[in-house]
Amino acid sequence: MDVRAPDSILGSPALTDLIGDTPLLPIGGLREVPGRVEVSGKAEWFNPGGSVKDRAAWGMVQAGERSGALTRDKILIDATSGNTGIAYAWIGAARGLRVRLCVPANASARRLRVIEAFGAELVLTSPMEGTDGAIREARRMVAEEPDRYFYPDQYSNPANWQAHYRTTAAEVWAQTEGRVTHLVAGIGTSGTLVGTARRLRELRPELEVVAVQPDSPYHALEGLKHLASCMVPAIYDPGAHQRTLEVTSEDAIDMAKRQARLGLLIGWSAGAALAAAERVARELERGTVVAILPDGAERYLDDPLWGEGA
Numbered sequence: 001m002d003v004r005a006p007d008s009i010l011g012s013p014a015l016t017d018l019i020g021d022t023p024l025l026p027i028g029g030l031r032e033v034p035g036r037v038e039v040s041g042k043a044e045w046f047n048p049g050g051s052v053k054d055r056a057a058w059g060m061v062q063a064g065e066r067s068g069a070l071t072r073d074k075i076l077i078d079a080t081s082g083n084t085g086i087a088y089a090w091i092g093a094a095r096g097l098r099v100r101l102c103v104p105a106n107a108s109a110r111r112l113r114v115i116e117a118f119g120a121e122l123v124l125t126s127p128m129e130g131t132d133g134a135i136r137e138a139r140r141m142v143a144e145e146p147d148r149y150f151y152p153d154q155y156s157n158p159a160n161w162q163a164h165y166r167t168t169a170a171e172v173w174a175q176t177e178g179r180v181t182h183l184v185a186g187i188g189t190s191g192t193l194v195g196t197a198r199r200l201r202e203l204r205p206e207l208e209v210v211a212v213q214p215d216s217p218y219h220a221l222e223g224l225k226h227l228a229s230c231m232v233p234a235i236y237d238p239g240a241h242q243r244t245l246e247v248t249s250e251d252a253i254d255m256a257k258r259q260a261r262l263g264l265l266i267g268w269s270a271g272a273a274l275a276a277a278e279r280v281a282r283e284l285e286r287g288t289v290v291a292i293l294p295d296g297a298e299r300y301l302d303d304p305l306w307g308e309g310a
């Protein structure tokens with residue numbers, strides 16, 4: 001039985017209209033930050049699919065539909081560690097598209113269940129090979145039957161970073177009333193960092209962009225890449241940021257727990273971004289630091305790392 005959304009429900013207003021325009025929240029609980037330095041976080045879990053990746057997935061789907069490469073007879077396929085998969089899965093369901101996702105088998109069980117609930121198909125790949133293994137599997141399937149698939153390839157697709165150039169950056173600029181001096185963001189595909197940084201630096205050329213990376217290849221920060229040991233995304237631009245800060249998984253998780261006690265339930269990569277933002281803020285006398293908080297903690301609460309007494 002084909003249960004895909006019929007054309008009749010694909011009108012407006014649509015759930016996809018609610019992507020973006022996420023709140024920029026003042027961040028408390030940071031240590032040794034001078035009084036004249038503001039730190040705020042872009043709360044990306046307010047997107048309908050619960051993460052920053054709604055923006056990129058929707059940008060790539062729209063670009064595919066516009067170019068004619070994505071039609072209803074194609075299967076949308078991509079490799080994803082979880083959040084992009086959820087974004088493709090719900091956007092695909094809402095638009096009547098079939099979705100197949102290559103995901104490392106050790107991605108969080110809760111995320112995989114969410115993806116399946118939207119009716120997308122999972123192809124589980126070796127946990128030992130991480131997202132690189134998922135990418136290789138997606139490429140292999142597409143090479144075998146190229147006409148069957150629409151392969152947005154989030155690691156190489158300019159529509160990924162362009163979504164942030166158009167939306168995330170414009171929102172940060174408006175929400176800080178043009179005051180933002182520092183942008184702090186993690187790197188997965190690098191779409192968030194590259195797109196937001198490019199636009200904000202056009203608006204303020206002296207803005208400092210800080211990239212956040214896990215300190216080791218063996219880290220718990222789902223969604224982030226340790227670039228030195230991974231396949232570097234084609235859309236990655238080393239010129240997009242002025243500095244890189246490495247964050248340990250312990251510091252990121254500690255920060256997430258600290259924020260939870262202040263009412264803000266953020267994910268691990270958001271904890272990493274805030275741990276880096278705290279370090280940046282400490283060095284300043286005045287300034288407005290904006291960290292991108294990619295998702296909330298709901299999807300990580302089953303993780304033993306959240307720990308007892310949290």
Ligand code: PMP
Nearest residue numbers: 083188189190191192223269294
């Ligand atoms: N954090 C989380 C939780 C993510 O899922 C992602 C996406 N992989 C990122 C950070 C990084 O975002 P981007 O792909 O835009 O670099």
